[in-house]
Amino acid sequence: MSEIYPEEADYSDLVGALSKPGNKIIAELSPKKAHCMHMAVGVSGEAGELLDAIKKWVFYGKPLDVENVIEELGDIEFYAQGLRDALGITREQVITANIRKLNKRYPVGEYSNEQARDRADKTDRGDGGFGHSGR
Numbered sequence: 325m326s327e328i329y330p331e332e333a334d335y336s337d338l339v340g341a342l343s344k345p346g347n348k349i350i351a352e353l354s355p356k357k358a359h360c361m362h363m364a365v366g367v368s369g370e371a372g373e374l375l376d377a378i379k380k381w382v383f384y385g386k387p388l389d390v391e392n393v394i395e396e397l398g399d400i401e402f403y404a405q406g407l408r409d410a411l412g413i414t415r416e417q418v419i420t421a422n423i424r425k426l427n428k429r430y431p432v433g434e435y436s437n438e439q440a441r442d443r444a445d446k447t448d449r450g451d452g453g454f455g456h457s458g459r
């Protein structure tokens with residue numbers, strides 16, 4: 325099978341050809357999808373702010389700003405709750421599913437590098453452990 329875009333092709337052309345155009349995204353966007361995207365982007369943004377606070381403490385030797393950590397965790401919880409509500413998922417469902425996953429991953433009941441690497445909870449999904457069909 326020949327490559328559609330050989331390695332020497334202009335990368336900008338490749339990105340342009342393979343990116344979904346904004347007008348198509350907007351045409352397929354519903355209020356629910358827009359809200360879910362807002363909530364998911366919010367989780368990501370707040371997680372970045374939390375990461376920055378922890379980075380400054382761990383790598384720069386600054387005192388941990390616990391009030392800021394609490395604020396960012398609260399913001400993450402806000403956006404996560406908005407996403408759960410929009411999708412009809414309860415916090416309890418999420419926690420229960422997470423506990424099941426962790427019980428599969430760590431059957432001995434304690435952390436090990438080997439179990440973390442092997443991710444036993446992903447091996448029976450039929451997707452190679454990637455959480456999607458690989459497309």
